[in-house]
Amino acid sequence: MIELSSRQLAAHTHLLGDCEPGPAALAEHVLSTGNGRALADRADHPRTLALDCAGHVLLRGDPDALGPTDLAPFAHRRVEAPARFLPALDVAFDRVVPSERMVYVRQQAAAAPRPPRGVTIRPLTSSDAPSLVRLPAESAWIHASWGGPSGLCRSGHAWGAFRQGRLLAIACTYFRGGAHEEIAVVAAPGRRHQRLALNCVLALDGDVAARGRTATLTCSRHDRPGRLLAWTAGFRLVREYVHYATGAYVAHGARVPV
Structure with missing residues (x-):
């Protein structure tokens, strides 16, 4: 080819x-x-x-x-x-x-939980690339669709949960389509129970809607935490594929x- x-x-x-x-x-x-x-x-x-x-x-x-x-x-x-x-x-x-695989589309409103004390939920900027680099190696896939940490941070398509400069969770647009934006989420080890990923997803969804698109989230049929996150954030199952x-x-x- x-x-x-x-x-x-x-x-x-x-x-x-x-x-x-x-x-x-x-x-x-x-x-x-x-x-x-x-x-x-x-x-x-x-x-x-x-x-x-x-x-x-x-x-x-x-x-x-x-x-x-x-x-x-x-x-x-x-x-x-x-x-x-x-x-x-x-x-x-x-x-x-x-x-x-299961594809969920944002369809219902959901309230963002109050983040833990000292945690700030905000968009990523170009200065946040080092924080992305410091994520565990198994999380490096989160910025692959933007060409690396700098590309994602410059894109304006990511929200993170920060405490004292450390990135604890991130939600970003992984594939940006004309009508839909497929989003992806990563939470640092030990932080998944704090619902920080949910905060980031809901903040990102607001940006997606402001751009005139609809957020989608895809996960494995066997990824119970991913399916629960999607449901809690107001996403509903619309199709399945392999x-x-x-x-x-x-x-x-x-x-x-x-």
Whole structure:
């Protein structure tokens, strides 16, 4: 597959179909922010289009247009694709693991709890990048869709809970679509019971609504804390889907016997 410019991508978004609530907003995020990349089987009149951002891939079009090595860039990703792509994915990677996902959309009002004494809930600014860097390594994914800590802090799309300069929780727009903003949340270890993530989500939701969009939140079917957070914040389940975690690329589809 070849990488498309923003202008080329804008000309071929019809291949994506309707951008449903949830991570499908990553296509518009790539187009509007320049984070991530778009790939296609060819520049003119492409038959297959893929959007790749922050470890997530949105794959659409005709799988018969893909050659033996076209899926190689999508190793170790979470791929959302129609079922017709599954045979190609299965041949291309040493493992393809399905994961059930649940998409919640903000529909009801919710009251923000009073934050603990000494905690401030506020938008992140460019000066907060060091606080993001100091989060545990397993939380680094939170800023991946904006190109890193500085990109997220400059975006104006994140709220954090701070105490004495330390970032305790953060909610941010992960994929910014035209109608929906898919949000993501991280709370520092030991802080999840303080409901700081809820404060951040509700503050961020106010910004999303002011921009004329609707906030969405997606989590695993097995993520009970994530589902509870969504419900408490006034989000309601609107759809479910499956994405596929890919393993290592198998050269030319030739699997190594084990």
